[in-house]
Amino acid sequence: MASVLSIGAVAPAGADTARLADYLQARAADADGQGDIALAGYARVLAAAPASGAVALPAYREALAAGDVALATRAAAVLRGTPDAPADLPLLPLAIAAERNDAAEAEAAVAALEKTPLAVMVPSLRAWIAFTQGRDPAPAIAAGGKNPVTQRLAAETAALIQIARGDTATGLATVQALRATGSPIDLRLSAAQLLFARGQGAEARALLTGADPVFAALRRGAAAEPTLAYGVSRLFGRVAGDLADQQVTPLSIALARTALIAWPANDRARLLLAEALAGEGATARALATLDAMPADSPFASTATAARISVLVAAKREEEALALARRDAGRSDAGEAEWQRYADRLSAANRNADAAPWYRRVVDADPAAWAAWLQYGGALEQAGDWPAGRAALQKAVALAPREPLALNYLGYAQAQRGVDVTASTAMLERAHALKPADHSITDSLGWAYYVNGDVARALPLLESAAAGDPVNAEIGEHLGDAYWTLGRRYEARYAWRAAALTAPPADAARLVTRIAQGLPRQ
Template sequence: MEARTIPTCKRLFLASVLSLGAIAPAGADTSPVADYLKARAADAAGDSDRALAGYTRALAAAPASTAIATRAYREALASGDIPLAERAAAVLRGTADAPADLPLLPLALAAARNDGAGTDAAVAALAPTPLAVLVPSLRAWIAYTRGADPKSAAAAAGKNPVAQRLAAETMALVRIARGDVDGGLAAVQALRETGSPIDLRLSAAQLLFGTGHADRARTLLVGDDPVFVALRQGAGARPTLGFGVSRLLGRIASDLADQDAAPLSIALSRTALIASPANDRARLLLAAALSRDGAVPLALATLDAMPPASPFATTAAAARIAMLANAGRDAEALALACTGATRGDAGPADWQTYADRLVAADRPADAATWYRRIVDADPQEWSAWLQYGGALEQAGDWPGARAALQKAVAIAPDEPLALNYLGYAQAERGIDVKASTAMLERAHALKPDDGSITDSLGWAYFITGDTARARPLIERAAAADPTNAEIAEHLGDLYWTIGRRYEARYAWRAAALTAPAGDQARLSTRIVQGLMPK
């Protein structure tokens, strides 16, 4: 009989099971394997409780298995089961399978209890890992809490630009903590001008409130961001070791928020929260990381722990709505947004969230009512007029939409999004096509890499019969955004008009893959009959 080759995926799975010491003689106890596989299945299904229970049993039965310990460690961090995370970490420590972020857990636990020796040991364990960029900043905080000069610790950042940046931000906070408010604020401002994230301002403001400098704190919180508005009421923090470690870990977690690094994001934000349970910014980051990793129930549970009086509570409510919507739970998201928008103390942020969900639910006329509230609250905000006009257009009120879009352009004549929307909407309807095309040319000049604007300009040229100028623009837009159904349909129309019939049908078929249900009949007709003369 010919030997059969085991597929790669099965070989990898077999290797994983073998690493548990699971292939045993007949009659042997195989409960670690069963528990592990059940835990993996529960993990994949998003059932964190069953996953935790399975990994706990499997690790107890096979305490030397790094395969089980790795999974148990990740699940425990995600769920906040610190005892299980510590047991799993003890198995992994010193092995080839130990993840680089393993020292973060003892670091956070030691910082939370102000354990200098434990923090020193954890920092030393971080030094040989890719997270070594944190070490100079961590040692600066340790020096500060011991009453020593933190400058020499921060200077150890050397020439590594990431370590230098983190050390500079840390020293700005430490200067405020040491009473050098003017110097600290000057450093914060200088770092803001070179691109430091919002986390630095939030941490500095909380320190200033906590050390009795409320007026100086409010200078960092200018604007109508709901978090800033709430923080201006005076949410202070003391410059403890837990505060410093938590803010530093949260700062890195924030940087990773838009990247595909879920395990590290979860580890950083969870340990930031362990180091300082009052760090609700870290709680938000943890929930977001869990949601991106598909653990929506855990993410929602993390938000449940947000105190109602937290300055981040409004942001947490908006995050909950977004998570529900991203998980396909649209009715729940819409209901929650409605509750937020109709509260007695609701404001523009709540109205915006509800209006956006109404648009997503294909209720543009209802959305327009709420966008109008935002316009009335700030009539000089061009983006509010743009959204209001967009909702009116989708609802079929073109005169009202055009007036609102014209208002957006009048307020922001150099804003490419406003120019694009009004220019395209008018050109599509054959209204003042020359002036509309000029708007689109200006929008394209302001934002040449925007595929939607590029397509809009190409379409305006196509409408006027200038296919030579239209073709390279629409082709470029389609290449940049191959899943955009509207652009693909435009490309098909263009190709059919210039006689490239096979390519036209190919483009329409591509459009049909992602087009909404309401456009499918039109595209099907085009694919069969071609572009019919108007």
Template sequence: MEARIIPTCKRLILAAAVGCASIAPAAADTARLADYLKAGAADADGRVDLAAAGYARALAAAPTSAAVAVRAYREALAAGDVALATRAAAVLRGQPGAPADLPLLPLALAAARGDAAGASAATDALATTPLGVLAPSLRAWIAFASKQNPAPAILAAGKDPVAQRLAAETAALIQIARGDTAKGLATVQALRETGSPIDLRLSAGQLLFGLGQKDQARSLLAGDDPVFAALREGDAAQPTLGFGVSRLLGRIAGDLADQDASELSIALARTALIAYPANDRVRLLLAGALAKDKAVPRALTALDGIGAASPYASTALATRIAILAAAGRQEEALAIARTGAERPGAGEGDWQTYADQLTALDRHREAVGWYRRVVDADPTAWSAWLQYGGALEQAGDWPASRAALQKAVAIAPAEPLALNYLGYAQAERGIDVPQSIAMLERAHALKPDDSSIADSLGWAYFLSGDIARAQPLIERAAAVDTVNAEIGEHLGDLYWTRGRRYEARYAWRAAALTATPVEAQRLAAKAANGLPPR
């Protein structure tokens, strides 16, 4: 363990710009410095209980150290330790370089207790930071909660497009909350047509249920999404200040979910949950942000807060499985997926999740039956036929696979993924090669920037003997997707066939770096012996 301490210290120096050395004068003795270093090491190792406790002791020993306070603040938000986060924030407030998201915590705490004055003060502090785009919408919710007119705050969004968008969504929800349902729904619909996120509909539906307007809520939540289906059973919310603030912070956390901004995502999601603990949607976002930050135990703990009766229960289960699988805990993920698939009342999503986990473990024969259940549940879904056909192919049943893949293409003749899979599989086997090439050409025309489809088309040309047309497609695909072992192998085969032996061996050896053990063995043999005569 001691070997981990020094690298962790270096990471903290980079992150905090002050570093481990700056704590020494503030700490009373080397034991206090050890608390800080051990907390950092525990943080790096994922031992979250020790990390939070260690930073708390370090902050107590160095109550004015900004470097310690920054780490303690981040650790506390990740752990949900409000007391430690509040202590750390008090040290950082007013310090040069203090985190821009610092006002989120007092904002959330004030919103949770319905303290409009406290929320207003926190909003004023937030307005001077890059998160100031939230201020007009926050002030609108504060005005509504204070029984004042929120319109001036909405208009204060000015010309900033992000602030305007958030303010328009806030206006729609406040219109519904005030009982002006027709106007609110019209605003929601107008925003949907310009690309609003689904959580606007979720929030509007909750408010409509809270008003007793069940038919309007269910109409707004129409669709096959399992969350929407569960919400249609009724998920009422009251338009409290906590609800409004939580919805707004969660909205931004959702926007950041796919970006490399885990610290801000965690801060937004955690404070959204503090403001309104019933927000299971934001629990999912928090779990995702924590998992992305490699805090897997904390991500799983966040998911524990979503009960079996929650509309988000099935999504939480799928998220748990995905987090475990990504963390290399595939057997745990598979066991949970199996339990979900075999439970009474299990549906397509549960079967799909279990089949996907079986596929990830190369247990394709077992996956076939579960994908078949998904197909039988909705025989019009091309994607279900595609996955079923893929599992059959991997299980070694090509005739049945081909029939399933043909069904997928018949249902969705303009879907590049279906065209690519069937065209490539047939070309590899020398079946209906002209027709296969035609399918791949159509797929490439529909999705010209997809490197896998470009490689498939190039490989089909190669197999048909048209090397000249194959080369630019495979070369471009390999240049775009440098870690795809299959594309790299194709490039090596093409170069060898063209007499470019050195480049072929280089391509095969590069491909072996990201190949499976079986593929790597084949590539090593090619690099040593070349291709056999055709």
């Protein structure tokens, strides 16, 4: 109600009615994920009520999500200096200044950022400004204080600037030292880009070892000049990557979008922006963001994977499956593409179709236990138990202390009554290795049950059900154990709970159990 009143106080009543309708329509569209309609509505209301903070904040957020720099700038001007101003507000003028290489404007925006929780970036930003203006960045780096996040970002920035200045040995030593303490792969990527720009391809490629498809593409050469735009964009993207899993989507969108405003070639930021938009339910915008990825970008294959994830999250499984199929069928497709397609087939319960694609992954790396596990799982789910068991045994042979492999083979054998004693021993090893895993706890309890030791099984099944109360299979197992022990009321309660989350076929079986109890053996 407060936001409506603040709009209505600006113009005559006739105009207020139209403005209020636009505002309410924009809010409704915003809530429904109709971003373009919301954006147009906020733009109209902000134009009619240019001093309204109540409109400016959602307009600012919507404009950043859409990449409408003009509207975001107008909204930011309204918000600046008000209680409604978000902490990320200085990011936009900073990105615009960086893109223009305007050091004075950039410094003014950094000064505003210093008063917000995003001040952790300030020493690094000032270092980039100093470096690109021909000044010594060391004093800015040294001003990081004792905040560990600030220090970490400043250390990474120092390494990149050392490389950009031609002090390759010191810069690479700093990169390696930071790698040893857990720096993200973004640092190696950024360092390699700067090395390529200096013509030091061998040193760049030495940083990009491994099978990661992005690194493999970057090894062909992907230079970036150490401009202010690059430094600001790289830092914003770095922080956005750290926030990707922390449920702070508006800030993630702001960081990734302004990283792209500063340096539109930052395809890593493009991926992060698409992920953040998808997290807000803005599927169309997320897909449009990925559409803007150049076909020859080192991140192109990752963008395809991201597109598949966005489609799956939006419940557009058929489109995701079709895209994964096209990707896996490319002449230059490899393990990552085959794996994604097999995973989508498996998710669609098409395990017989998935198995040959998992087999391709196995053949590409026969020593990978996880590939054998997935291949064996697909065969087993498709009904080819002998071949599935052989593949699962191979996984266990390759990784005899891997709980997932031990659990899958042990449970599959126990469920079929095959070598139950050895299967139980396998599950006991898995449980000892990973005692907090509720699925493994359930598997071991079920093996005891199948072996006739219901008293020993029950506490394990109860523990698994308490830890994962929505797992229908665990709930069914618990109900079976209760019934066998004569605890009929508790059995039916466990089965009813399981039926709430079970797939239709399993739910039908549970309904029969609830009505008739366990079938007689």
